[in-house]
Amino acid sequence: MAQTQSGVGGLVSIPALLNRNASEFAGSPAYREKEFGIWQTWTWSQTRDEIEALALGLLDMGVAEGDFVAVIGRNRPYLYWSMVAVQMVGGVPVPLYQDSVAEEMAYVMGHCGAKLAVVADQEQVDKILEVNDQLPDFQRMIYLDPRGLRKYDHEHLEQFSKVQDRGRAARDRLKAELDARIARLDYDSTCVMLYTSGTTGKPKGVVLSNRNVIETARSSSEFDHLRPDDDILAYLPMAWVGDFIFSVGQAYWTGFCVNCPESPDTMMTDLREIGPTYYFAPPRVFETQLTNVMIRMEDAGRFKQWLFHTFMKVAREVGPKLLDGKPVGFLDRVRYKLGDLAVYGPLKNTLGFSRVRVGYTAGEAIGPDIFDFYRALGINLKQLYGQTEATVFITAQPDGQVRSDTVGVPSPGVELRIAENGEVFYRSPGVFVEYYKNAESTAGTKDAEGWVATGDAGFIEPDTGHLRIIDRAKDVGQMADGSLFAPKYVENKLKFYPNILEAVVFGNNRTECTAFINIDLTAVGNWAERNNIAYSSYQELAGHPQVMDAIQRHVEEVNLSVAEDEMLSGCQVHRFVVLHKELDADDGELTRTRKVRRRIIEEKYADIIAALYDGSPRVSTVTEVTYEDGRKGAIKATLEVRDAATVAVARKMAAE
Amino acid sequence: MLDQSEGYVTSDGRKIGGVVMEMKNITLRFGGVVAIKDISFDIREGEIRAIIGPNGAGKSSMLNVISGFYNPQEGEVWYRGSLRPPMKPYQVARQGIARTFQNIALFEGMTVLDNVMTGRLTKMNSGMFSQAIWKGRAEAEETENREKAERIIDFLEIQSIRKTPVARLPYGLKKRVELARALVSEPSLLLLDEPMAGMNVEEKEDMSRFILDVNDEFGTTIALIEHDMGVVMDLSDRVVVMDYGKKIGDGTPDEVRRNQDVIDAYLGVAHD
Structure with missing residues (x-):
């Protein structure tokens, strides 16, 4: 494998890149954050000063090379600086999900033996204090927002700005040591450790080297022609590898500006104000935005509705062709231009997408309707396929070759191989170093030649070279009659309906498939309001006969489309229930990245699954729920089990 | 005493x-x-x-x-x-002395920010003329008042509704806005x-x-x-x-x- 042994021009670490940016892009913005209603900006040279002050402060506190430092909070410049400052002093930053409950944090921090944590606020401080006695190595916490923390015992607490003050005061004394430590960083030293959320078992610490991060950032930035004047909005969890690559790796490689929202609730307003040029969002975000647009259009006047629908029709025909650079007739161009003036332009502006040059979605399959909607508006939305273990990029769609059903061609430097059972393997400069303190799992995932198993089953389309993913390899099973069972394939089709938030399909080793459905409260609630259907709770709405009817229609439509696929026609859903509660990460039913944990759901709802297969018309159940503050409660419900019409495949084949 | x-x-x-x-x-x-x-x-x-x-x-x-x-x-x-x-x-x-009311007494048609700003009324000293042309003292005062208002908005975590008219807010949030207006008068x-x-x-x-x-x-x-x-x-x-x-x-x-x-x-x- 051709690997660069050292970075371009000695740029072998994030601190080295920071240094380059501070001189090369000194006056251009590196970070923005909205605070007190105004966007505050830090240039690259100011950023270097801030980070350096913090790093000196860390030195003064006695952080040693190789120490692990947890970073916990929402996306804020200070926390990104913390990660780089930790790298400067030779430590390893470990960003954690800010909504993790205390026990989850205790496991991760105990596993890596973190000595220090930089946290956002009182909430995080409280969580760590709660599990402090399980963490023998843990020594100190640095917090950002002093609110509510004044009366806390400060023996093990320090305010962020105070640490920086300490650093500035100690500059003369410690600067040489800091420079020496930065100089000792090389391409193979650890850049960051990220814990995978893990659909099964405990989270694993993925160690990524500077080589992994910088090589990936370089090739992906070149792939999409990212520029120093690009803007991104950093709003996805800092513990997720994607955010680290976009907001740190690519940002430092390219020198573009990272914008942080004012608060999680203001994300949409901030998105609009910033107008990012490079944007990433999971399909769910695009879905929610589209749902909101559609709901608001229904409230609009007749003329506006006519205008919207007429021009959206034009857009769906012409927009994607224009984006792909295919030939488009003069008349169509004029019509599209008119539409841009009347509809697409203002709409994109409202959504905050006016300036988007490169947009990505990944993580889950995106509904073709949703995908096409954004492409039609002229937003260059593409798909990529990646993993923490690959430092994100495995495949991505090049401009001009974008489709909703593939995940693109191998990214620069990535080799792909499909195993006999359909599992996708890859090898690239981004392949992770190891799972920390878990040689067994490392060996099970990465072989001696550097090939990594993705755990996903898929195939490469012969004529285009694009990769298509069917399902998680371990979830792909067999029905009792030997036909293929790919639950995710069916679930995705179900989830493309705005009314359905989540679906879980069962059927491995059984004669027929059944499903759990979660309704989308926004979409269904809005529909209920329009149709004068009163409801007092999620549970009541979910169990409403008319809602059940609507869901049944969706299931039956999906059955029709599944039946068309020869390989997967056995996966039609015969019976289903609409669940009385939303599947939730706090209850362990989803991962923090909102992936379904099948085994846990199967155990927890065994009674409902039994009812799906024994033919009973309804099932009574009690479900334990965990509230945000960690308390537990129980929901009782009686759920209706519905039969859905299926297409008899055997007969269809006979008719042919 | x-x-x-x-x-x-x-x-x-x-x-x-x-x-x-x-x-x-x-x-x-x-x-x-x-x-x-x-x-x-x-x-x-x-x-x-x-x-x-x-x-x-x-x-x-x-x-x-x-x-x-x-x-x-x-x-x-x-x-x-x-x-x-x-x-x-x-x-x-x-x-x-500042207060909130049992049955919310906000200006329904005004935004949250404007409502909060009214809480600064007792701290305003500039004359009518100065305010009309928004120069000198009035300008400086408004800047200071806005800053105070924003700090309270941040404190009570109502940034996302800053520009929303109060009439559109649910009850619980209105209560919080009322608290913000009371607080901003320090x-x-x-x-x-x-x-x-x-x-x-x-x-x-x-x-x-x-x-x-x-x-x-x-x-x-x-x-x-x-x-x-x-x-x-x-x-x-x-x-x-x-x-x-x-x-x-x-x-x-x-x-x-x-x-x-x-x-x-x-x-x-x-x-x-």
Whole structure:
């Protein structure tokens, strides 16, 4: 494998890149954050000063090379600086999900033996204090927002700005040591450790080297022609590898500006104000935005509705062709231009997408309707396929070759191989170093030649070279009659309906498939309001006969489309229930990245699954729920089990 | 008068200072109805003081006496060591007392930010002419006021509704906006009239958190009326209990909880 042994021009670490940016892009913005209603900006040279002050402060506190430092909070410049400052002093930053409950944090921090944590606020401080006695190595916490923390015992607490003050005061004394430590960083030293959320078992610490991060950032930035004047909005969890690559790796490689929202609730307003040029969002975000647009259009006047629908029709025909650079007739161009003036332009502006040059979605399959909607508006939305273990990029769609059903061609430097059972393997400069303190799992995932198993089953389309993913390899099973069972394939089709938030399909080793459905409260609630259907709770709405009817229609439509696929026609859903509660990460039913944990759901709802297969018309159940503050409660419900019409495949084949 | 230097330390280690406001033998009548009968109590620097009681006990009347909206027929109100003469509410506001209302009194058509900014009215000194042309003092003042308003908006976590007209907000958020407007005047004494009325459990928890944070962060003395006993007992340092216009208990939450008269008032015992 051709690997660069050292970075371009000695740029072998994030601190080295920071240094380059501070001189090369000194006056251009590196970070923005909205605070007190105004966007505050830090240039690259100011950023270097801030980070350096913090790093000196860390030195003064006695952080040693190789120490692990947890970073916990929402996306804020200070926390990104913390990660780089930790790298400067030779430590390893470990960003954690800010909504993790205390026990989850205790496991991760105990596993890596973190000595220090930089946290956002009182909430995080409280969580760590709660599990402090399980963490023998843990020594100190640095917090950002002093609110509510004044009366806390400060023996093990320090305010962020105070640490920086300490650093500035100690500059003369410690600067040489800091420079020496930065100089000792090389391409193979650890850049960051990220814990995978893990659909099964405990989270694993993925160690990524500077080589992994910088090589990936370089090739992906070149792939999409990212520029120093690009803007991104950093709003996805800092513990997720994607955010680290976009907001740190690519940002430092390219020198573009990272914008942080004012608060999680203001994300949409901030998105609009910033107008990012490079944007990433999971399909769910695009879905929610589209749902909101559609709901608001229904409230609009007749003329506006006519205008919207007429021009959206034009857009769906012409927009994607224009984006792909295919030939488009003069008349169509004029019509599209008119539409841009009347509809697409203002709409994109409202959504905050006016300036988007490169947009990505990944993580889950995106509904073709949703995908096409954004492409039609002229937003260059593409798909990529990646993993923490690959430092994100495995495949991505090049401009001009974008489709909703593939995940693109191998990214620069990535080799792909499909195993006999359909599992996708890859090898690239981004392949992770190891799972920390878990040689067994490392060996099970990465072989001696550097090939990594993705755990996903898929195939490469012969004529285009694009990769298509069917399902998680371990979830792909067999029905009792030997036909293929790919639950995710069916679930995705179900989830493309705005009314359905989540679906879980069962059927491995059984004669027929059944499903759990979660309704989308926004979409269904809005529909209920329009149709004068009163409801007092999620549970009541979910169990409403008319809602059940609507869901049944969706299931039956999906059955029709599944039946068309020869390989997967056995996966039609015969019976289903609409669940009385939303599947939730706090209850362990989803991962923090909102992936379904099948085994846990199967155990927890065994009674409902039994009812799906024994033919009973309804099932009574009690479900334990965990509230945000960690308390537990129980929901009782009686759920209706519905039969859905299926297409008899055997007969269809006979008719042919 | 009580000794000003006297104070106490709460169970969670906060230092409570001397008396800020003292009510002496207050009696308030509306025609023949006696709303408050001969009540005395004090409010101390930095404490959270609750006034509780069943419906119709005279809690809101009491708060209106403190805020200067009602002038009692008998009794004296002492504020920061001097006897307070009958005053108009705006004069009371200028003394550093701010309040929220039981049935929200915001400007429905104005945005959250504008509503909060109105709370700075008592701090504005620029003349009409200066404000009309928005130069000099008016401009500097507005900048400062906006900054203060933004800090409170940040503190109460209502950034996402900054530009939303109040009429479009749900009840719980309106309550929070009202608190923001009261806070932005930087009061030394904050009066809250049923801050949790009509809220669900989660909203109540949020509001409790904010009340504690306000007290902690700004050192504001808070007097509040509430009839959710659970909330009051967790929140306040000392509690006055009223029933039928009379004071039937006064002390720490624990003392009040053990008081037989209070138990009777809440569980319902025939009155003579």
